[in-house]
Amino acid sequence: MKKISSKLWLLMVLFLSATIIFMYIFTNFLYEQLYVEDTKSTMIETGEKLQTKYSGGKVSDQLIADIEQFAAMSNLEIFAVRNPRELSACVPFDIDYDALIGPDERKQLLLGNAVTKIGYEERFDRQIISVILPFTDQNRLEGILYIYYPLAKISELAKEEVILLITGAIMFLLVAGFFVYQGMRKILQPLDTLQHAVNQMTAGDYNVRVNVSVNDEIGHLSSAFNQMADAIQQDDEAQKSFLATVSHELRTPISYVKGYSEAIQKGIIDEAKRDEAIRLIAKEATRMERLTNELMQLARKEDSQAESYFDMLVFAETIRDAIRLVQQKANEKNIQFVQQLNEEIIVIGDEEKLKQVFINILENAIHYSTDHSSIRVESSIVESYAVLTITDYGIGIPPEDLPHVTERFYRVNKARSRSDGGSGLGLSIVEQIVKQHKGKLKIKSILGEGAAVSVMFPLMEEE
Amino acid sequence: MKKIIIYFFSCIVLLLLASCDSERMEDINPHQPFVASLNILQPSLTFYGQSGELITTWVFEKGYTGAVLIGFDQVLLYGYQLQHADILQLSSGKKVKSIEVGLGITNGYYDEDTSQLFLTNGKTNELISYTENGQLKKKVKLRNYPMSMAASKDYLYVINYKDTVLSVVHKENLEVIDEWPVSTSSQGLYVSHEHQELWVGGHGIGNKPNKFVRVYNLSTGQLNREFTLPLMPIAFSKADEDIIVSSHGSNTIYRVTADGDILWQQDIGANPFAVAQFQDKLVVAGYDDHTLYFLDDGEIQKQVKTKEGPFQLLVRGDSH
Structure with missing residues (x-):
């Protein structure tokens, strides 16, 4: 029962x-x-x-x-x-x-x-x-x-009718019981199907979906289940591809490090090339360190905003701090920053995180800019947002890749990935921090002409 | 709210006045002869004059089931379910005495010779004697359910209604002198002084209605003879030399000689429980039709409606 x-x-x-x-x-x-x-x-x-x-x-x-x-x-x-x-x-x-x-x-x-x-x-x-x-x-x-x-x-006299009455009543009860049973089965069939589907899903089969044939509560429950199954499946696939990417990203530098270090150990590499090999091992190790750091950062960000420390910030000042930090890299490629900053903008946010956002965007801009080019850094107020737009005149992003650039480990040019030193997590982190600050991220680009990345943060509301 | 209080107050006052009033009935002219009917379904006494005219009606709050005249100016009222018997004065309409008698009084009898009042109790099976002022004198235990009473010389004859024994009791010391066998449910006594006989009526046993009046020797208790006077003769009244017998089962009134010869018989009233000779008229009380019939020479002269349930007739002549 x-x-x-x-x-x-x-x-x-x-x-x-x-x-x-x-x-x-x-x-x-x-x-x-x-x-x-x-x-x-x-x-x-x-x-x-x-x-x-x-x-x-x-x-x-x-x-x-x-x-x-x-x-x-x-x-x-x-x-x-x-x-x-x-x-x-x-x-x-x-x-x-x-x-x-x-x-x-x-x-x-x-x-x-x-x-x-x-x-x-x-x-x-x-x-x-x-x-x-x-x-x-x-x-x-x-x-x-x-x-x-x-x-x-x-x-x-009444008793004579009793047997007839009781027989009739029992017959009626049997027939009624049968039809009620059939009706119940019909009504509750979708629930049964749903239960099966849930069991399958528990067993790990995320492909299972149920047929929504009725428009009652059970029907609604079924479609809700289907939506939930979609979401779980997507999440599961994302998780799988993320793990695959992470292991892939780590395997390459590890194999470099392993290969070079074994070669050095066995004395295959001669004295002259040894320094070069050690430099390569160090470079790959740095890359791995950076990758793991960023992964940790990303994982931490997903947890919560509890660690954020919000404060009133002078927008222009924070931008300048970030520029100072990437100046060295820009200098290496002889890239000029063209700044046009509104000094009066004040936002509420976590200074370190905002700085991180700006650095990531600036690094990308430097990275994809050609030598001796310039990068425009502009801040302004648009509606109730403080907007920072960083424009480079580099290689740009193909339109088909634009919607995916914030996905983890997404790279426009897969072949270029490892050599350019990027982890593929920079814009993911940017997007996450911007979301935490209830801001917006916009990327525009024309392939071959450069890209413009805008981040918008809500202005501090005046009381 | 005030109005309601005033209304209630006046109601209470009215009730008090009414109850005070009920203590005092309308007085009866001492020179007025009457026949009074005690009605038990609507407890009351209705008084009628010589030509059957209504003198007055005494309506009672208590459920009296019996009444007996004490002399000319007093009436004793008692009830089977009442603790007290009350003596009312006719000439003033006032209650003069209330006697604690206890429950179960079945009958009352006033003996003029000794000025004694006798009450029988069907619960305690006692015969109790009182002075005419209601002072308790003596008690004696008789057989089961003493009720009908009649007196002759020094003796009182009491029928034990639910027994088969008639008790003969000495009027003064209440000693049981003798016990005679009679049938059960015997009711109604008549003393024929001339013949020294005692007439006994009755209802019958079980579903068999009694048809006989049995006549006993007054001194020996010997059954002398029995007359067939169906059905259920239970009330007697002397009419000149003859005797009037009421057989309530067949609504028949007989006039019989002392030898038991029927002079005439007539169906009168419905369920006549009482007959009485009032001056030159015979009065019959119909219990079921609530009617008193006044007869002259066996002819109904007048019939009057009384209150419901006329059960006993009290007669006061004008000879005093």
Whole structure:
């Protein structure tokens, strides 16, 4: 009994059974009531007809005989009584006898009213329905006409129908139970499918999807599941490709280091070339160090912004600090910085992180610029943002690569990757920091003419 | 709110006044002969004059089931379910005495010779004697459910209704002198002084209604004879030399001679429990039709509706 459909089915069947039982009792009750009412009116009708036989005075033997004769042919029990003892005539006095009628009934009968009773009658030792009609003359209760019918007979009549009723009820319950079961299965089928899909997914199969055939809650749940599966699959693939890239990126320098160091050890490389080999080993080691550092940085950034320390910053000052740090590299390629900075811009941010952003962009610009070129560094206010645009006149980025440049390890020119020393993580880090600061990153480029990278940070709002 | 309080207050005052009033009934002229009907379904006493005219009605709050005249100016009222029996003065309409009698009083009898009041109790099965002022005198335990009483000379004859014994008791010391066998549910006594006989009526046993009046020798208790006067003769009244018998089961009133010969019989009223001779008229009380019938020479002269359930008749003549 673990399935929800079984529980619902059981509940429905229970409700149905309860309804049937209630209806059975209710019908029985109604039937008896109606039958009792019908019997009562028949009795009163018969009694009133017999009453007309009495023409006043004492109740004669003839009348009693007539009534007896009638009673013999009737299915009702009928008799006339004229014995005053039976009619509670002595009632003000204590009587030692249980009369056929009590003082209250006598009172009613004296008024000419009929008396009806339903219940146990000691005299007949059974449950009866009875009608008593008076023979009155000049306010005298000369006798009574007593008509009764055993209630058991009425119940017996009802009992004949009981077997039919119960059989019908059981048949109905079976048929209803079957259809309810089928209906439940149909309604809950998608849920079942969903459960299977979830199990498959738990087992690691991210390709599984469910068919959304209905537009109810289960349908919505199914499409939500599909979306979730898409997201998980994408994430999983990204994770896999990231790991593949990372291992690939590390394997190359390691193989360099391994190869050169073994060659040196074995003395394959002569004295003259040894320095060159050691320099290469050092260079690859530096590259690995840088790669791991950046990976760590990226991993840390993903955690949270908890480590960020936000402060009011003079935008231009931070930019200048960054330029100073990359000046050396620029000098190596004889690249000039053309600065046009708005000195009044103040932003809220983490100084070190902003600096990192600017350095990464500037390094890229230097990296892809040709020697003796220049790099423009401009800051301004656009709407409610502080905007820094760094423009180089280097090789530029192909349009098809533009949307992917912020992805980890994405490189425009794969062949160039290792030799240019970039890790492929710089813009990823930039994007992440900009997002943390609720800013925006925009990259424009014309292949062969250069690229313009803009970072926008919200201005400090004045109170 | 004030209005409601005032309304309630006046209601209470009215109720108090009404209850004070009920303590005092309308007085009866001491020279007025009457026949009074004690009605038990609507507890009341209705007084009628010689020609059947209504004198007054005393309506009671208590459920009295019996009444007996004490002399000419007092009436004792008692009830089976009442703790007290009350003595009311007719000429003033005031209650003059309330006697603690206990529950179960079935009958009262006033003996003029000894000026004693006798009450029977169906719960304790006692016969109790009082002075006419309601002072308790003596008690004696009789058989099961003493009720009907009649007196002759020094003796009181008491039927034990739920027993088969009639007790003969000495009026003064309440000693049980003798016990005579009678049928159960015997009711109604009549003393024929001339013949020294005691007439005993009754309801019958079980579903068998009694048809007989049994006549016993007053001094020996010997069953002398029985007359067939169906059905259920239970009330007697002396009419000149004859006796009036009311058989309530068949609504029949008989006038019989002391020898039991029926002079006339007539169906009168519905369930007549009481008959009485009032001056020259015979009065019959129909319990079921709540009607008093005034007869002259066996002819109904007048019938008057009373309150519901006329059960006993009290007669005060004008001979005082």
